[in-house]
Amino acid sequence: MIKLPEIDFFHEDLKSGTLVWNQVKSQVHKALVEYGCFKASFDKISIHLKKSIFEVSQELFDLPLQTKLKNISTRPLHGYIGQCPQIPLYESLCIDGANIHNKAEKFTQTLWPQGKSSFCKTIQSYSEQLSKLDQIVNRMILESLGMEKYMDEHMNSTNYLLRLMKYKAPQSSETEMGMNVHTDRSNLTILYQNQVNGLQILTKDGQWINVDPTPDTFIVMIGDPLHAWTNGRLHAPYHRVIMRGKEARYSIGFFSIPKAGHIIKAPKELVDEDHSLLFKPFVHAEYLDFCYRAFNNTKEGMGCESILKTYYGV
Numbered sequence: 001m002i003k004l005p006e007i008d009f010f011h012e013d014l015k016s017g018t019l020v021w022n023q024v025k026s027q028v029h030k031a032l033v034e035y036g037c038f039k040a041s042f043d044k045i046s047i048h049l050k051k052s053i054f055e056v057s058q059e060l061f062d063l064p065l066q067t068k069l070k071n072i073s074t075r076p077l078h079g080y081i082g083q084c085p086q087i088p089l090y091e092s093l094c095i096d097g098a099n100i101h102n103k104a105e106k107f108t109q110t111l112w113p114q115g116k117s118s119f120c121k122t123i124q125s126y127s128e129q130l131s132k133l134d135q136i137v138n139r140m141i142l143e144s145l146g147m148e149k150y151m152d153e154h155m156n157s158t159n160y161l162l163r164l165m166k167y168k169a170p171q172s173s174e175t176e177m178g179m180n181v182h183t184d185r186s187n188l189t190i191l192y193q194n195q196v197n198g199l200q201i202l203t204k205d206g207q208w209i210n211v212d213p214t215p216d217t218f219i220v221m222i223g224d225p226l227h228a229w230t231n232g233r234l235h236a237p238y239h240r241v242i243m244r245g246k247e248a249r250y251s252i253g254f255f256s257i258p259k260a261g262h263i264i265k266a267p268k269e270l271v272d273e274d275h276s277l278l279f280k281p282f283v284h285a286e287y288l289d290f291c292y293r294a295f296n297n298t299k300e301g302m303g304c305e306s307i308l309k310t311y312y313g314v
């Protein structure tokens with residue numbers, strides 16, 4: 001049985017240049033080349049916060065549909081998603097810039113006009129803490145490719161997005177497919193789930209493996225834009241969610257996403273005789289539009305698995 005690598009980010013002195021940093025960095029690089037993802041233990045999110053994020057998430061999904069629909073976004077697939085015939089078990093709401101206080105507050109006010117400070121505080125501190133893990137992993141990635149000089153440009157061209165997701169348990173006649181096969185539209189995704197498993201990852205040699213994280217671990221995964229930016233050095237795994245059992249699954253996705261107008265283009269240092277350019281430069285907003293169209297047009301739901309190759313392959 002293949003098991004995803006587990007990497008420990010506990011160390012107090014996890015600073016670039018230290019011995020422990022370099023050790024963790026090489027584990028990160030190896031896992032992302034081989035699997036495109038790994039399990040991460042990260043202690044900056046307290047047990048209390050881990051518990052609260054699911055409590056507030058449940059309260060959010062318990063709101064009437066009319067209220068949840070108020071979460072609209074100018075970017076496709078960034079508002080409310082639910083009641084989709086392709087993926088009937090799935091529901092989600094996105095919070096753009098959830099690590100920034102006034103954005104978290106604006107989202108909260110839209111759904112709870114009378115105020116709900118516990119919700120706002122929880123999503124903001126969860127996002128703020130997880131952005132630290134995102135930054136550590138991004139720095140390790142760039143350093144391990146010798147591309148650290150692009151760190152500021154790389155980080156300044158991304159936004160954070162928090163997506164709260166619920167998958168209800170399937171009735172006996174319903175599909176078990178919670179979310180169909182796809183690769184992510186983010187540079188990096190950090191997932192956290194309640195005790196209900198369901199996430200599966202396709203390995204490079206074509207085997208579906210269950211990702212069954214413990215309450216202590218987050219899943220860190222590469223998405224299409226970073227796969228393209230690294231000119232294929234890092235793998236972006238196909239994944240899906242299969243719902244078995246009788247309990248609802250809540251999961252929290254924390255995404256670092258290129259800004260709408262940002263052009264994703266592999267740096268010249270990563271293109272050479274042994275690594276010819278895999279993808280033409282592309283604007284993230286246009287790529288997201290293709291994903292949105294695929295989402296609406298396919299029976300299978302997400303269905304944007306080959307967007308990168310179809311539209312931008314060299």
Ligand SMILES: O=C(O)CCC(=O)C(=O)O
Nearest residue numbers: 165184191199241251253
């Ligand atoms: O719920 C999960 O664990 C996976 C969600 C996911 O793949 C996504 O939001 O892109």
Ligand SMILES: [Fe+2]
Nearest residue numbers: 182183184239
């Ligand atoms: Fe995903």
